[in-house]
Amino acid sequence: MRQDVSPRTTAAPARPSAPVPRRQQIAAGIRDSFSAGLGIFPLGIALGLLVLQAGLPWWLTPALSVAAFAGSLELLLVGMMATVTPLAAVAVTVFVVNFRHIFYAFSFPLHLVKHPVAKAYAVYAMIDEAYAVNASLPESERSAPRLLAMQIACESYWVGGGLVGVALGAALPAPVKGLEFALCSLFTVLTLDAFRSRREIPSVLLAGASAAVALVVTPGLAMFTALLLFVGLLLVRHALTARRSTGETADA
Structure with a gap:
């Protein structure tokens, strides 16, 4: 009886991806900051203008920053x-403001x-914009140099x-009105950008419901109440999703 001695073809082992150089990670982090930097x-310009218009010394702007x-918080502290x-x-x-x-x-x-x-610096610099930009990045592309940059x-x-x-x-002859709306505009743009990258419609609906309830129930502490309510709703949603996944696995 003839035996088959033909060599078997084996799949070549997958080569591990080469690590990204630190310089490229830093450059990527700087590019990530452009959207928030806009x-x-x-x-920041609005903060400097508000400090002078409030009659406070100019050096308070970089000191607060x-x-x-x-x-x-800084815009509130000026007033x-x-x-x-x-x-x-x-x-x-x-x-209350920084509880989030x-x-x-x-x-x-x-x-x-x-x-x-x-x-310690990453904790200190964990602002809303940094959180929103990082949330839009895939897990595989995150790194310490990119985050810190x-x-x-x-x-x-x-x-x-x-x-x-x-x-x-110092150069303008008259005060500028409406600068306070710049912060609201920035948060709106960041929210829309995060939604466009993740498409988390349930989270957006839960956040909107939390804000609406907080404005009605506790208008004086709306942000604090909305955050607590939103976290509670997210925990309930996570529990329901986990239970549903467990049930589908058991049925399969």
Whole structure:
């Protein structure tokens, strides 16, 4: 009996993808920041103008930009400092406005950053724009150099825009009205961009419902209430999705 001695064809092992050089990762992070920078830089200009229009010293603009680095909070602090708001009210406002960052930390890829100093900066620079830009990236394309480069670029836009705003405010003969709407416009653009990349219609509907209920129930603490309600709804949705997936697996 003749035996078949023809060699068998085996599939060649897949070659692991070559790691992306650090320089290319940094360049990618800077490119990622461009979309957010289009809103951050003008918003920084608005902050510089508001500081001068409120009668505060010009150096408060870069001081706030470095110490706080939170656009919505800094715009609120300018008005509170101009009216000499009590420290207790300032503390409550800071807590309520920045409370949302606690939820950002649940899905922000801080685990990619290993160095303690770099991780501390990543936490400090975890602003809304950085979170939105990172959320639109695929998991496979995220890295510590890319994340940190994007955050450093965003802060550069913010500080630079504030200094430009100070210079413009000193040169303009009259105050500029309507600058407060710049922050709302930026958040609207970031939300639309994140929705376009992920197509998460249920999340958008849950967020809208949370905001509507918060505005009716607790208008004075609408953001705080909306965040808590939105997180609760997301947890319920996750539980229902997990149960449905488990049921489909069991039926199969």
